[in-house]
Amino acid sequence: MTEDHATYSKDFPEGYGDFKLIASDGVIFCFPKAFLSWMSPVFADMLSVGGDTSDAGDIQKQVSVTEDSTTLDLLLRFFDPKKKVRPLEEQTLPALLEAARKYQVPEVMDWWEEQVKLEKQGPSNEVTTVIKYPMLSLALAVRHGLDNTARLALRELIKAPSSEIQTKLHFDSTLLTHLIQLRQERYKILSSKMLDYYMSRDRCVDCIWHYAELSHHMARLIAALADEPSLRICQTAVSWPVSPCRWVHWASSQEMLEKWWISEITTLEDELPSLPAKPCEHYLQICFRL
Known part of the structure; x- marks a missing residue:
């Protein structure tokens, strides 16, 4: 030129x-x-x-x-x-982080770690990259050894719709397996809570209608939780019926959710999950069991 x-x-x-x-x-x-x-x-x-x-x-x-x-x-x-x-x-973040690694510029990594904190930013309430692009954030965090960022991304992916984990990005099979296991564990916790509530309801002749209606709603909810194991689904997937029973004064299921479950599930969703054990750590754990 x-x-x-x-x-x-x-x-x-x-x-x-x-x-x-x-x-x-x-x-x-x-x-x-x-x-x-x-x-x-x-x-x-x-x-x-x-x-x-x-x-x-x-x-x-x-x-x-x-x-x-x-x-x-x-x-x-x-x-x-x-x-x-x-x-x-x-579109530009992967190449930027790779260039920062190549030229040994830690300021870029420090900046990105600040950007991916889950707190809302500014008066516009713009969400951070880890919420917008959790799979990309997870892949990049693991690639560049940013464990805290990887855990933040995992936290978002556990409660995300299943479509969010469909990606063409290269992932280690151990990491993907770990993510799927975490989602399955969350689904079991939420679905068990819903089913226990459903099965424990008192029954009376006047409440046959409500029991059948609740069965229908619970089936829809459990199916929705399989795709997205989150509090958001518990609150929005179905319209909870109110019992017409004259003798057994059931609170509406929605009220019970708000009173007893929201705090518990929110605490669960705020927890930072662990990362999968590294090969050497996993090997040592097996050895100690022998």
Whole structure:
């Protein structure tokens, strides 16, 4: 690419710094060498041995990188105090984290861990990435060794609709098996609670209608919980009937849910699940049992 036809980054234009980074799609980023060396030991080593020159008379150093211009723009914003970090996006996050790992920039990982906290952010109540993209967050967290973030993602996936865990992302089979087991355990807890309540109801001649109606609703609820084992389903999957019984004063099932179960299930859903044991840990556990 000749200098006359070079494409420069809009936010890191020609003259912005004394070093040129050429993205894989040909876009040139100008950036101060001092910042590159300060923020990344990989760039520091790279610059210490020098770079190529576009021609013999050009003293401006440059190097080509494998990242595209979108990823390089996102990464350099963490190097430059004048630039604002861009919001998280599902499409660009994997490449950004991979670049941060490659160039040893822990600030990116620290930033992402802050972003995935489950608290609501700002007056707009925007949810965090781990809630928007739990499977992606889980995959990236495990890939980059961020255990706390992985546990946050697992917490969301346990109570998510089954469609949320359908993904083309590469996952270790142990991790997927662990997630499925956690969802099955949650389903058993919630469905058992509902069935115990249903089976323990008093019966009388006047309540045959209510008992049959409740049976229908319970069947629908149990089926819904199999797809999404969550408090949300317990509250919204069915319209709970109220008993017409004149003698046995049943509270409505919805009232009982609100009085006794919401607090218990909410506490359950707030707990951080464990990660699957690593191979070495699992092996040691087996050995100790022998």
